[in-house]
Each structure stands twice: as structure tokens, then as C-alpha cells.
Amino acid sequence: MTYSGTVKVGGPADVHELTDLMISKVAVGPMNNNAYLLRCRATGEQLLIDAAAEAGTLLRLIGADGIRSVVTTHRHGDHWQALGEVVAATGARTYAGRYDAEGIPVPTDEPVEDGGTIRVGRVVLTARHLTGHTPGSIALVYDDPHGAPHVFTGDCLFPGGVGNTHKDPKAFASLLHDVETKLFDRLPDETWVYPGHGHDTTLGAERPGLPEWRERGW
Numbered sequence: 001m002t003y004s005g006t007v008k009v010g011g012p013a014d015v016h017e018l019t020d021l022m023i024s025k026v027a028v029g030p031m032n033n034n035a036y037l038l039r040c041r042a043t044g045e046q047l048l049i050d051a052a053a054e055a056g057t058l059l060r061l062i063g064a065d066g067i068r069s070v071v072t073t074h075r076h077g078d079h080w081q082a083l084g085e086v087v088a089a090t091g092a093r094t095y096a097g098r099y100d101a102e103g104i105p106v107p108t109d110e111p112v113e114d115g116g117t118i119r120v121g122r123v124v125l126t127a128r129h130l131t132g133h134t135p136g137s138i139a140l141v142y143d144d145p146h147g148a149p150h151v152f153t154g155d156c157l158f159p160g161g162v163g164n165t166h167k168d169p170k171a172f173a174s175l176l177h178d179v180e181t182k183l184f185d186r187l188p189d190e191t192w193v194y195p196g197h198g199h200d201t202t203l204g205a206e207r208p209g210l211p212e213w214r215e216r217g218w
């Protein structure tokens with residue numbers, strides 16, 4: 001079936017099958033968070049992005065093969081409610097941006113620097129710090145050698161704008177700058193964007209809106 005990225009809490013995962021990677025997207029919890037299970041097709045190794053809520057749902061998605069690691073995109077509580085339970089059940093190593101790790105109650109085994117890499121089997125993800133929504137939010141970029149890149153943006157980029165900066169002009173300027181310079185300036189329009197809530201998008205679909213976002217200040 002064709003991947004749409006449209007999921008709902010209580011519904012099935014939607015699976016994006018790439019040449020080297022399978023991406024399963026599921027919606028969980030009262031804030032309709034997205035969690036993403038990445039599986040290397042060559043090795044079967046798995047990684048979870050944002051153990052947001054509903055540990056049982058996430059563990060069923062993970063299945064008997066378990067996971068090697070869990071990445072938390074940022075410190076906000078709706079993105080780690082199930083983290084402790086998932087780690088206890090799987091023994092996974094935990095990753096988070098260096099400047100957000102202190103705000104996550106489950107210890108971070110590997111604080112991630114800007115430009116740092118995280119592996120899932122033979123697949124490499126590159127972390128990009130995007131400061132503004134939180135001090136240490138990270139996006140994860142998969143530069144697919146067989147097609148367009150894919151980027152998991154947490155709450156830093158959505159269809160229609162950047163993440164919430166709570167009407168703080170400095171935080172908004174910082175987040176927009178980082179999203180522009182580290183994502184839009186480096187990646188092509190075909191780049192698929194997987195946000196922390198709601199529908200997917202592409203950088204090409206969002207690029208025309210950048211001047212409007214800057215003008216409105218959110």
C-alpha cells in the first residue's frame with residue numbers, strides 16, 4: 001500500500017518502505033504524538049524516535065525483535081511519557097540532544113551533538129540541533145542514497161510553520177534561523193518531513209511559506 005503518513009490514535013501504523021529502511025509511523029497519547037519505528041532492512045536492527053505515550057502500543061509495534069536505541073527529539077513531557085517503560089522492557093540505549101538531556105527524567109546514555117550520527121544497523125542518521133522550541137531539540141536526517149532525504153523534525157517543523165516558541169521573539173528567530181540554515185538550505189525540496197504531531201510534509205511544500213512565517217513571527 002502507498003504510504004500517506006496519516007495515522008490516528010488507536011489506529012494502525014502506516015509504513016513507509018524505502019530501499020534500505022522501513023519507517024513505521026504511529027499516533028499515541030492524548031496529544032496525538034507521532035512515534036516512528038525505524039528498521040534497517042539489511043540487519044533487522046530497530047530504533048524508535050520518541051517514546052511519547054502508550055508503552056503497550058509502542059512495544060507491540062516494536063515486536064519480538066526489540067530495539068537497539070530510542071531517540072527523544074526534545075525535553076517536552078508529551079514526547080517521553082513511555083520512555084522509561086520502553087527502555088525497561090527492551091534494554092535500549094537512549095539518545096537526546098545534549099542541551100535537552102537534563103530535562104528528560106530517563107537518563108540519556110548518549111547526549112547528541114549537532115552533526116552527530118546515530119546508527120540503526122547500516123543506516124546512518126545525522127542529528128541537527130534546532131534551538132528555539134527547546135534549548136536542545138534535534139532533528140534526525142536520513143540521506144537516502146537511493147532517493148530523497150528524510151528528516152524527523154520533532155516539534156521544530158510542521159506543515160505550515162515552525163514549532164511553538166511561546167511568543168518569544170528571540171526563540172522564534174533562533175528556531176527559524178536553524179530550520180532555514182540546517183534544513184532548507186542543505187536539503188532539496190523532495191525531502192520528506194516527519195513531524196512530532198500530525199501530517200507529514202516536504203521541504204518543497206513548506207519553502208514558499210518561509211517569508212510569511214518570518215513576517216508573522218510564529
